[in-house]
Amino acid sequence: MAASRSPRPHHAAKCVVLAKEEGENIASTLGNKKAALLQNHGLLTVGKTIEEAVFWFISLERxxxxxxxxxxxxxxxxxxxxxxxxEDALFTYKTIGTPGAGYFNAKPLFDVIHKETNGEYLQ
Known part of the structure; x- marks a missing residue:
């Protein structure tokens, strides 16, 4: 994930997110971005696949x-x-910020989990 000085999605969450309205507010803050910072809560990432969302989360946390x-x-x-x-952040985003890049970067992590658990998590 590339960093820059441009604004990033940030949401001032006021409580534990249980109400539909708060969920809608977070979704609105996220918009078409793949990550948001939830004040007093932490990071939120999304993707077209679980692998992609996990990779963006791990990358953003690091x-x-x-x-x-x-x-x-x-x-x-x-x-x-x-x-x-x-412009450097945009170049990096276009190079490695794609859904495919997120999926393929996380795939080895999921392969390790599968091997270490013999696929038991699928049961």
Whole structure:
């Protein structure tokens, strides 16, 4: 997932999401994006397949962790992190941000789970 300075879907969730209206608000915030940050809740990702959604989630979580560590290290030096340019983020998105890329990047993870469980999760 490419990062940039452009706005990302963010939703100020006020409670545990049980009501239809709150679910609709989150869906509206997500729009046609593949990920959103739910304030006080965490990350939400979607995809055309389970594998794709899982890959975007894992990738986004790792990006968030890396960004937090980089920001903390930079702050410790009295500086700020360098941000990726929007055109570079767009190029990366077009190159590896496709549904197919999400599916194929997650497939090995699912293959390992299948092998380690002998497919018992399918029962």
């Amino acid at each position: 990006c968030c962790q890396s960004q937090l560590m980089a920001d903390a290290a930079a702050a410790g030096r009295g500086s700020v992190t360098m941000k990726i340019e929007d």
